[in-house]
Amino acid sequence: MMFGKPRAVNASHFSASNERSLHPECNLVLLGCRGAGKSALTVKFLTRRFISEYDPFLEDTYSKEEIVDQEPVLVRVMDTADLDGPVNPERYLHWANAFLVVYSIDNRQSFEACCQYLEIIAQYNKGAVHESPVLLIGNKLDMERYRQVSIADGSALASRHGCLFREVSACLDFRLVQKVFYDAIQEVRREAERCASLRPPLYITEERALLGLPPISSTSPSGRHGMPTLSTLSPLGYKELPSVAQAKLVTVKSSRAMSKRKAPTLTLLKGFKIF
Numbered sequence: 001m002m003f004g005k006p007r008a009v010n011a012s013h014f015s016a017s018n019e020r021s022l023h024p025e026c027n028l029v030l031l032g033c034r035g036a037g038k039s040a041l042t043v044k045f046l047t048r049r050f051i052s053e054y055d056p057f058l059e060d061t062y063s064k065e066e067i068v069d070q071e072p073v074l075v076r077v078m079d080t081a082d083l084d085g086p087v088n089p090e091r092y093l094h095w096a097n098a099f100l101v102v103y104s105i106d107n108r109q110s111f112e113a114c115c116q117y118l119e120i121i122a123q124y125n126k127g128a129v130h131e132s133p134v135l136l137i138g139n140k141l142d143m144e145r146y147r148q149v150s151i152a153d154g155s156a157l158a159s160r161h162g163c164l165f166r167e168v169s170a171c172l173d174f175r176l177v178q179k180v181f182y183d184a185i186q187e188v189r190r191e192a193e194r195c196a197s198l199r200p201p202l203y204i205t206e207e208r209a210l211l212g213l214p215p216i217s218s219t220s221p222s223g224r225h226g227m228p229t230l231s232t233l234s235p236l237g238y239k240e241l242p243s244v245a246q247a248k249l250v251t252v253k254s255s256r257a258m259s260k261r262k263a264p265t266l267t268l269l270k271g272f273k274i275f
């Protein structure tokens with residue numbers, strides 16, 4: 001299950017107060033033109049290592065378990081392989097929970113290519129129930145002396161598109177790279193919580209209704225304390241309450257869950273040459 005991204009609202013994604021615990025997976029997509037450092041950032045996040053050469057035609061998705069703000073999350077990272085700009089964005093738009101749009105601070109062209117990605121995402125977000133957060137990333141901070149894109153330019157572009165802005169280097173401190181990915185996950189969680197908070201609360205005021213008995217009066221506008229009864233809930237809200245027959249008791253063995261959390265897994269690193 002994802003963080004609640006789907007455009008068609010699936011009621012079960014929002015039926016509990018703790019949205020976060022229902023969505024332990026997060027799909028991140030790295031976008032940007034060739035050479036911006038998408039693969040280097042992906043590998044740094046996954047392995048803490050900087051690897052200098054990658055197959056520029058390889059596009060793949062990797063997953064890793066992380067604990068972010070004391071909450072476990074399975075992070076999936078799609079390292080895209082566009083050459084000079086966006087091609088066939090449908091392949092990631094629906095899949096992503098958040099986008100990391102990457103340029104290289106020593107390459108003006110790579111910065112300009114970001115505008116196209118940001119536009120496409122903005123269009124996509126316009127019609128979506130949930131907005132997918134976007135981070136604009138200026139990579140290769142270690143190449144400061146060859147800088148072609150100022151911090152002000154990066155920051156201005158980011159604020160024009162209402163996204164976060166970060167500068168990092170895939171070959172320097174791992175923590176800064178990790179922080180960028182964590183920022184993205186935190187943004188996705190915030191967005192999921194924001195959407196959950198917009199939904200009308202559910203009230204259960206008549207025990208009769210829970211027992212499967214018909215409501216006291218299907219025409220009464222409200223129950224005790226002025227709260228709506230099941231009969232007055234909107235059809236959407238009504239559907240979210242399982243009947244007793246449908247309800248299931250789920251038991252989670254916490255010791256197993258804990259030991260799983262303690263063992264981060266790196267699912268695959270297909271295609272990368274690690275020396």
Ligand SMILES: Nc1nc2c(ncn2[C@@H]2O[C@H](COP(=O)(O)OP(=O)(O)OP(=O)(O)O)[C@@H](O)[C@H]2O)c(=O)[nH]1
Nearest residue numbers: 034035036037038039040052054056140169170171
């Ligand atoms: N100095 C420096 N070089 C970097 C950094 N990140 C990536 N590179 C180098 O930049 C080149 C391109 O990096 P990639 O990670 O392959 O870039 P990409 O965006 O994935 O581009 P494609 O692989 O062509 O899709 C490689 O030679 C990397 O070693 C960085 O932070 N600093």
